């Protein structure tokens with residue numbers, strides 16, 4: 151393993167050997183928590199990020215302040231009580247999903263690094279929905295960045311499609327492939343695998359394994375724990391996290407590692423429950439991908455999970471490689487003998503649990519949950535430790551998923567940002583789901 155600085159890690163996305171990048175050392179923040187409690191969101195973010203970055207202080211401060219000034223709520227990520235739990239609202243960013251918290255920051259970090267190096271980058275991303283718009287809004291209007299987003303034509307929700315294709319900027323390219331999300335992802339990975347092409351066209355990635363995204367996500371665990379401790383006078387909390395790629399909950403696991411008093415981290419999946427099964431049995435085994443009401447969690451292989459397994463392997467990269475190779479060969483990895491931390495517990499919520507929870511929390515607390523959040527609340531309610539407050543992460547605004555809300559409650563939810571898209575002009579390029587077509591498209595729009 152070769153050491154990498156923060157800036158190189160952010161630009162590269164992956165380590166040169168194809169593995170994921172993790173900090174060499176973890177700071178212990180336990181004795182800072184009291185001082186940090188009164189800080190507003192952006193000031194707290196600066197304190198938490200500082201030990202991890204090789205950016206000058208004034209640059210870090212400016213990037214963080216600008217990133218969170220784009221949020222529509224003054225607290226950025228406010229915490230609201232709902233019945234006997236708390237809801238952490240992570241959806242006040244430009245695209246109404248929690249991915250904005252990381253991608254608003256990542257876009258600005260990219261811009262800063264490219265300025266310093268007098269370089270430019272062409273970001274290639276594949277999306278099944280939320281990531282595409284959050285990446286576009288994080289990277290648009292950055293003179294040194296072009297962004298190409300592949301989505302499966304006609305297979306993202308009409309709203310999600312409009313959120314992406316209504317951005318008509320010179321350096322934003324929406325490419326709809328006539329295939330599935332898996333085709334988009336396969337083509338993207340194959341293009342990144344061609345190192346010569348990747349270098350020639352200066353391709354970069356913003357997917358959920360990018361270290362800057364995990365770093366930015368650690369902040370709201372601290373921020374929410376502080377808000378709830380202030381209200382309840384307690385000295386510990388627990389979180390429930392609706393999970394797909396394991397990026398969000400990984401940040402919570404790291405926050406706990408650094409001294410945040412987290413009693414339990416409750417991992418919630420929908421029917422795509424490979425991770426829930428792992429935490430229940432110790433066996434990591436691939437299943438079929440099911441389409442659900444919470445599409446951003448319709449994932450079988452969670453790309454960030456390897457970072458957690460690295461810790462389980464005692465930070466022994468050789469041992470981890472052995473596990474990952476075995477899993478790639480057999481689609482199954484049995485770690486039931488290993489000591490798993492009792493911090494993480496997991497469960498699943500299916501379609502009927504999702505709809506019931508939306509209905510129930512609506513009636514009990516007058517709050518409309520989006521279907522991803524509802525999965526988290528369902529599992530959180532079932533697995534919580536009764537002694538400490540439960541904070542459920544709300545990962546999207548309900549108006550992004552109006553069909554599920556309609557099905558659960560018979561009501562329509564809207565948001566002015568989404569309504570404004572109804573008659574917006576849109577632009578996208580429709581291509582066959584063939585790698586050669588995507589390559590030619592990139593060549594034609596990047597130049598040398």
Ligand SMILES: *Cc1c(COP(=O)(O)O)cnc(C)c1O
Pocket residue numbers: 247248249280281358392393394395396397398399446447522523545546
């Ligand atoms: C991406 C996403 C998730 C899953 O987050 P991971 O980091 O992939 O676990 C959950 N809910 C919503 C709304 C999302 O967009």
